Amino acid sequence: MKKFFNTSLMMALVSITTVCFTACSKNDDNKEDVDTKDTTKPVILTTGTEANVVNPINCQVYHRGDTIHFFYAFEDDTELGSFNLEVHDNSDHHSHSTESDDHEGGECRHDHEGEEHEHDASERHWVYNQSFEIPAGQKHYEARVDIPIPNDVAEGDYHFMIRLTDRAGWMQLKALAIVIEE
Amino acid sequence: MCASEPSDTTIAIQNVEVTGMAHRQQQMKTSQNSVQVGKDYLETNFSGSLMQTLQGIPGVKAMSIGSGLSKPTIRGLGFNRMAVTEDGVKHEGQQWGDDHGLEIDQFAVDRAEVVKGPAALLYGSDAIGGVLNLFTNHIPTEKLEGAVQLFGRTNNEQLGLSARIGGRYGRFFYRAHVTYSDYSDYRVPTDSIKYYSYWIRLKDGRLRNTAGRERDGSVMLGYAGYNFHTDVRISDSYSKSGFFANAHGLEVRLSGIDYDRSRRDIDLPYQWVNHLKVLSHSSWTDDRLSLELNLAYQNNLREELSEPVSHGYMPKPDNSLERRFNKHTASGQLQLRYELTDQHSLSAGVSSEYQHNRRSGWGFIIPDFETLSMGAYVFDRFAISEQLAVNAGVRYDHVRTSIHSYHDWFKTPVGADSVFKERSADLKRNFNSLTWSAGINWLTGDWVLKANVGKSFRVPIPKELGADGVNYHIFRYERGNSALDPEESYQMDMGISWSHKGWSVQLDPYVNYFPNYIYLNPTSSFVEGLQLYHYTQAKVLRFGFEAELSYELNRHWKGLLKGEYLYAEQMSGPKKGYALPFSTPWSADAEVTYSHTWLGRGFALLNFHLVGRQNAIVPPENPTDGYWTLNLSLGQHFDWKKVGEIKVALHADNLLNKRYYDHTSYYRLIDVPEPGRNFSLMVGLEF
Numbered sequence: 001m002k003k004f005f006n007t008s009l010m011m012a013l014v015s016i017t018t019v020c021f022t023a024c025s026k027n028d029d030n031k032e033d034v035d036t037k038d039t040t041k042p043v044i045l046t047t048g049t050e051a052n053v054v055n056p057i058n059c060q061v062y063h064r065g066d067t068i069h070f071f072y073a074f075e076d077d078t079e080l081g082s083f084n085l086e087v088h089d090n091s092d093h094h095s096h097s098t099e100s101d102d103h104e105g106g107e108c109r110h111d112h113e114g115e116e117h118e119h120d121a122s123e124r125h126w127v128y129n130q131s132f133e134i135p136a137g138q139k140h141y142e143a144r145v146d147i148p149i150p151n152d153v154a155e156g157d158y159h160f161m162i163r164l165t166d167r168a169g170w171m172q173l174k175a176l177a178i179v180i181e182e
Numbered sequence: 183m184c185a186s187e188p189s190d191t192t193i194a195i196q197n198v199e200v201t202g203m204a205h206r207q208q209q210m211k212t213s214q215n216s217v218q219v220g221k222d223y224l225e226t227n228f229s230g231s232l233m234q235t236l237q238g239i240p241g242v243k244a245m246s247i248g249s250g251l252s253k254p255t256i257r258g259l260g261f262n263r264m265a266v267t268e269d270g271v272k273h274e275g276q277q278w279g280d281d282h283g284l285e286i287d288q289f290a291v292d293r294a295e296v297v298k299g300p301a302a303l304l305y306g307s308d309a310i311g312g313v314l315n316l317f318t319n320h321i322p323t324e325k326l327e328g329a330v331q332l333f334g335r336t337n338n339e340q341l342g343l344s345a346r347i348g349g350r351y352g353r354f355f356y357r358a359h360v361t362y363s364d365y366s367d368y369r370v371p372t373d374s375i376k377y378y379s380y381w382i383r384l385k386d387g388r389l390r391n392t393a394g395r396e397r398d399g400s401v402m403l404g405y406a407g408y409n410f411h412t413d414v415r416i417s418d419s420y421s422k423s424g425f426f427a428n429a430h431g432l433e434v435r436l437s438g439i440d441y442d443r444s445r446r447d448i449d450l451p452y453q454w455v456n457h458l459k460v461l462s463h464s465s466w467t468d469d470r471l472s473l474e475l476n477l478a479y480q481n482n483l484r485e486e487l488s489e490p491v492s493h494g495y496m497p498k499p500d501n502s503l504e505r506r507f508n509k510h511t512a513s514g515q516l517q518l519r520y521e522l523t524d525q526h527s528l529s530a531g532v533s534s535e536y537q538h539n540r541r542s543g544w545g546f547i548i549p550d551f552e553t554l555s556m557g558a559y560v561f562d563r564f565a566i567s568e569q570l571a572v573n574a575g576v577r578y579d580h581v582r583t584s585i586h587s588y589h590d591w592f593k594t595p596v597g598a599d600s601v602f603k604e605r606s607a608d609l610k611r612n613f614n615s616l617t618w619s620a621g622i623n624w625l626t627g628d629w630v631l632k633a634n635v636g637k638s639f640r641v642p643i644p645k646e647l648g649a650d651g652v653n654y655h656i657f658r659y660e661r662g663n664s665a666l667d668p669e670e671s672y673q674m675d676m677g678i679s680w681s682h683k684g685w686s687v688q689l690d691p692y693v694n695y696f697p698n699y700i701y702l703n704p705t706s707s708f709v710e711g712l713q714l715y716h717y718t719q720a721k722v723l724r725f726g727f728e729a730e731l732s733y734e735l736n737r738h739w740k741g742l743l744k745g746e747y748l749y750a751e752q753m754s755g756p757k758k759g760y761a762l763p764f765s766t767p768w769s770a771d772a773e774v775t776y777s778h779t780w781l782g783r784g785f786a787l788l789n790f791h792l793v794g795r796q797n798a799i800v801p802p803e804n805p806t807d808g809y810w811t812l813n814l815s816l817g818q819h820f821d822w823k824k825v826g827e828i829k830v831a832l833h834a835d836n837l838l839n840k841r842y843y844d845h846t847s848y849y850r851l852i853d854v855p856e857p858g859r860n861f862s863l864m865v866g867l868e869f
Contacts, residue, residue, distance in 0.1 A: 037759045039799065081706025089492070129494055131708040163713065169704035169757075169801040171713045 038168035042076035056160055061179045064155065068147040068178075073140065074164050080134040080141050081165035087147075089125035090157040090177065126153035126180070155180050213573055213621025213632045215298040215677045215690050221320075224291065226785070226817030228864040229833040230335050232288035236314075240728035240746045241298050241690070243766060246856075247848040251283035251394075251423060255846070256298055257692065257726065258748045258766045259311025262643055265301070266314045269415070271461055271478040272305060274511040274537065278548075278645050281848060285419045285457035285482065287398030289331060289344035290359040292320040298728075299675045299692065302617040302638035303575045306533060306557045310638045310671045319413065319463065321406050322348035322355050329868040333363070337835075337860035338392075339446070340365035350406075357402040359417075364395040366446040367424075371841040371858040375428070382428045389854065390441040393448050394423030412464040422454040425488075429852045439489070450502055451488035457481070470521040480511040490544070493652070494710050495594045505543040512536045529561040529575075539644070541588075546651040547660070549606035550586040551644040555579060574620040581641045581668075585609040585648045605650040606662070613668045615639040632677035642666040646700055646717045652710070656851065659712040660702065666719060671696050684734040691727035702763075703756050704801045720755030722762065724748065738776055745770035750798070761798035764846045767806065768794040782827075784818035796845040806850065809842035811835070826869035833862040 046054070055071045062068060074080055126149065134141050160176040217239050229235050233244035233252040244252035245260050256264050266273040268286060275285050294316050301309040328347035334340055342363030349356055367388040375382045384390070397420050404413030427441050427449065439449045458481045465474040485506045490499040517531035537553040561575030587608045593600040619636030649662040675692035699722035707714045726748035734740045747768040752760050770792045777785040795808040813835050820828040839859040843850055 082708060084708040084711050086494075086711040088494075125492070127494060129711045131711075161711070163708065163711070165706040165708070165713060167706050169706055169713075171704070171802060 038076075038078040038166060038170065040077055041170040041172045042074055042080055042164050042166040044162055044164055044172055044174045045073040045075060056176060056178055058176045059179065060176075061181055062149055063181050064149055064153060065151045066149050068149065068160075070143065070145040070147055072162060073142045074134070075140050076166040076170075077139070079136070079167040080138045081167045081169075082131055082133045083143060083165070084131040084161075084163040085128070085145060085147070086130075086161040086163070087126055087128040087158050087178075088161075089127075089154070090159045124153055126150065126158065149180060153180065155182055209630045209632075209679075210568075210571060210623050210625060213571075213623045213634050214301065215632065215675065217296045217298075219294040219296070221292050224294065225331075225829050225864065225866060226819075226831045227815060227833070228333065228831045228862060229815070229835065230340070230860070230862045231283075232286075232291060232294070232316075233284070236294060236296065239296055240730060240744050242296055243846060245764070245846050245848065246844070247281050247283075251281070253283065254314050255766070256296065256312035256314070257694075258724070258750065258762070258764075260764075262308050262640060264311040264313065265305045265309040266316070267305070268316050268459070269319045269461055269463055269476075270315070270474075270515070271476050271513060272308075272535070274480050274509065274513075274535075275455070275457060275482045276484055276507055276509065277308075278643050279484075281425070282423075282453060282455055282484070283421065285421070285455055286316060287344075287359060287361050287400060287417065287419055289361045290318045290346070290398070290400055290417070291316045293317050298690065299634060300619065300636045300638035300671065300673050302636070303559050303561060303577050303619055304531075306535075306577070306579050307555065307581065307615075307639060307641045307668075310640055310669075318400070318415065318417075319402070320357075321404065322350045322357060325349050325351065327869060329866055331864055331866035333862065333864040335365065335860055335862045337857050338365040338368035342396075353405055353407050355404050355406060355413075357400075357415075359398070359400045361396070361398040363397075364446070366393045368392050369858050370855045371839050372855050375853050385442045386445075387858070388445055389426050391424035391427040391449050391452070393446050394421060395448075396421040409468055410464075410466050413462070415459075415461045415463075417459045417461075419457045419459075420454070422448060422452060424448040424452040425486075426849070426852075426854070427451065429854075451486070451504075453484065453486045455482065455484040457483075472519045474515075474517040474519075476513075476515045478511075478513045480509075480513075482507070482509045482511075484508075486543070486545075496544070496590075496592050499544040501544075503543045504545040505541065505547065507539060507541055507548070509537060509539040511538075525565050527563045527565075529563075530559065532556075532558045544591065546588055546590070546605050547649055547653060548645045549588050549648040551583060551648070553581065553583045553641075553644075555581040555641070569625040571623045572621070574618070576616070576618045579613075579615045579617070579639070579641075581613040581615075583609075583611050583613070583641070583644065583647065585611075585644050585664075606648040607664070609648060609664050611642075611647065611664070613641045615641075615668050615670075628680050628682045630677070630679045633675070635674045636672075638671050638673070640669040640671075640700075642668065642700060649717075652712060653715075657712065658704075658715050659709040660715045661709070661717065663717040666700060666717060667698055669696060669698055669700050669719070686730075686732045686734075688730040689727060690729070692725065694724040696722040696724075699752070699762075701752070701755070701757070705756075718755055720757065721753035722750060723753055724750040724762075738778060740775040740777070742773040742775070743771070744773075752800075757800055760800040763800055763803065765796060765798050767796035767808070767845055782819040782821050784816070787815040789813040789815070793842075802851065803845075804850075804853075806843050806845035809840060811840055811842070812837040822867075826867060829864070829866040829868065831862075831864045835860045835862075 055069055070085060128147060158178050158180060160178045162174040164172045224235055227235050231252060233254050236242050237244050241257050243255045245255050246252040253260055262277050297313040299312055301313045305313060326349045331344045333342045340363060344361040346359045367390060369387045370389060373384055373387060400415060400417035402413055402415040441449055460479045462477040486504045487502040488504045490502055492498040513535040515531060515533040519529045522528050534556045539551050541548060541550055557577060557579040559575060559577035563571060563573040565571045585606060587604060588606040589602040589604050594603045617637045617639055619634060621634040624631040646666055647662050647664050649660045653660050671694060673692060673694045677690050679688045698719040701718055701720050702715045703718045705714045705716055728746045730744040732742040748766045750762045750765050752758055772790045773787060775785055775787045790812060792810045793808055796806045799805055814837060816832040818830045822828055836859050841855050844856050
């Protein structure tokens with residue numbers, strides 16, 4: 001009798017555990033249906049009508065004194081947040097290392113055959129870093145920014161970084177390589 | 183019913199040799215859920231690192247970064263939300279950091295105890311999730327005894343040696359330990375990693391520059407009398423390890439360093455850390471009274487070095503010292519236990535700790551600070567009968583934190599001007615906290631029931647109060663919040679165990695509520711080109727359980743099923759409805775053990791580990807797929823007459839070399855899968 005009692009108790013415990021497991025998993029499933037919280041990153045569009053005219057594109061060549069007419073379209077399923085554009089020097093990072101192979105945004109290899117964009121120490125590396133708020137409530141936004149390239153910056157390889165957030169705090173990043181010539 | 187003593191009634195990790203009456207007494211000692219892990223278990227289940235060995239305990243996880251390093255979490259809480267102690271003294275490193283290990287010589291550990299649930303009463307701030315107690319103070323019994331252990335791992339080609347020696351002369355004893363280990367870059371079952379728009383190709387599936395080495399040493403001298411005991415232990419732990427070269431810094435950069443030249447060398451970026459500890463422990467015990475005094479000094483010195491690069495308005499620094507932290511900690515505890523009557527056992531204690539932290543290097547993440555904390559507690563245990571005991575306690579803490587201002591070493595244009603920007607302002611804060619707990623143990627028939635309710639707390643750390651800078655490891659800008667309140671946590675937990683004729687069941691459910699969980703919230707704003715993460719406080723509800731069912735068919739065969747589940751949700755604030763970062767997914771294990779007595783004694787254990795998919799995410803996490811792995815452990819003791827004992831432990835992880843991601847791993851964010859198949863071997867000679 002005692003044995004029976006104990007076995008029953010044990011079975012009861014196991015059942016509780018099982019029920020708990022099931023209940024918990026069910027809970028998860030329900031959550032997914034009901035949930036309205038944003039669980040996806042915003043998108044920097046590279047396809048579609050706008051994508052045909054985006055600017056700059058990878059390995060684009062500019063001259064000192066030019067203006068970069070930045071144009072990209074952003075999208076988010078809930079609400080866009082803000083974006084940041086940043087340009088920094090990339091001349092001291094040689095491309096002959098085998099350890100990283102960026103399919104975009106790393107190095108423009110063709111530029112490096114036989115020549116290195118070594119900077120003169122006296123020249124000033126161009127640093128550009130600006131953030132822009134996207135007006136509230138937007139799911140689609142076309143960003144246009146004119147970025148003048150100063151006349152006195154060093155020529156060479158630069159990285160052009162596009163960073164985009166949505167209201168929930170998800171971030172998307174796109175790294176482009178650009179070249180500034182004389 | 184009483185004729186057959188229940189055997190293992192705790193969360194029985196097999197081979198933990200605590201059985202019968204002694205075990206029941208152990209169970210009645212405390213109402214908290216605690217798991218004792220002995221030396222024998224640690225040695226015969228060696229799986230690379232202490233934390234990896236302890237991961238077999240339901241509710242305990244090793245949060246890994248790289249192959250040689252991992253940090254413990256208990257019920258999903260880690261870093262400053264749990265405490266690690268060595269011989270009763272809280273280990274003080276840079277716990278907030280997510281990219282370095284424990285800085286303790288795991289081979290010097292005689293036994294470990296995992297306390298699940300809040301333990302604020304004894305340890306004050308931080309012990310919210312639980313405590314990992316490590317003990318290195320076993321007193322030698324012979325004039326001369328010792329051990330030599332050789333160990334290795336295949337995945338990262340680790341090789342190590344540990345030796346210990348000790349002896350007892352009358353009432354005096356000594357112990358000494360040395361450990362050295364060296365490992366190369368670890369392997370993952372993939373040939374490339376995709377991170378944002380970058381595609382990183384790996385050579386031979388190795389994570390570049392994750393090699394490292396470690397050397398530890400300790401000496402202990404002591405006196406063990408009938409009533410009086412005192413010992414002093416000096417230990418030093420040094421480790422140096424590389425950071426994964428392709429994902430460190432502000433962005434994926436190309437470097438002139440030829441990382442693929444050697445897989446054993448450590449290039450930039452790397453870190454080294456040295457932890458020096460002096461512990462003194464004294465006690466006086468008689469029939470009714472016991473007094474205990476712990477005094478400790480710790481120095482944690484850590485440097486991170488990387489190739490200098492210019493970023494934003496910061497020019498290229500002229501050296502590679504990115505960060506240096508030098509933290510001194512002095513602490514003392516005095517505890518008293520008095521058997522008031524046969525039923526009442528009263529404990530009381532006072533403790534104090536002083537921390538002094540200084541930084542340098544060209545990267546700023548935490549300010550200089552000093553912290554002084556003082557606490558006092560009183561605790562009573564009332565044994566109503568041999569089968570029923572209740573306990574209750576209360577503790578008060580006062581903490582003063584003083585943070586120093588920090589200015590950039592370079593100028594940033596502000597309007598038409600150019601200034602050394604202030605990253606952290608002078609700040610003085612006082613925190614007070616009243617915590618309490620109550621619990622019950624009830625032993626009836628084959629059942630042991632435990633229940634606890636309690637409040638615990640955590641004082642905000644200087645990083646949370648005063649950080650204002652780029653976190654170079656993880657590509658984000660982190661900003662502290664000087665107005666943060668002490669984080670408080672209320673928890674209710676239970677331990678239900680039943681054992682009868684080889685069957686044993688354990689169920690540990692818990693509910694945990696934080697009215698003001700400190701959370702690093704990713705915002706939609708940018709600061710200096712990086713996404714701003716801002717410390718905020720939110721209501722958080724967590725609940726879960728661990729369950730275990732084992733059956734001992736006979737003295738050879740044993741089967742075990744275990745599992746754990748944890749749910750966490752932010753109930754307020756900007757991420758209301760989201761989970762917490764690094765939420766542990768559910769998991770279950772099925773194990774079969776065969777024990778034998780051929781050539782001494784030994785066992786073979788086959789483990790099937792199943793982990794569920796984690797959809798409960800918060801930016802910037804991705805959902806992580808579920809996975810399963812097959813693991814094998816073999817342990818064997820050989821008696822070597824007149825000399826001692828030889829122990830061999832072989833452990834195989836991920837036998838099928840599966841490619842999977844661990845949602846709680848630091849490297850999950852950069853899409854690095856977990857290590858592939860690995861064999862660990864340890865051979866030890868004990869004399």
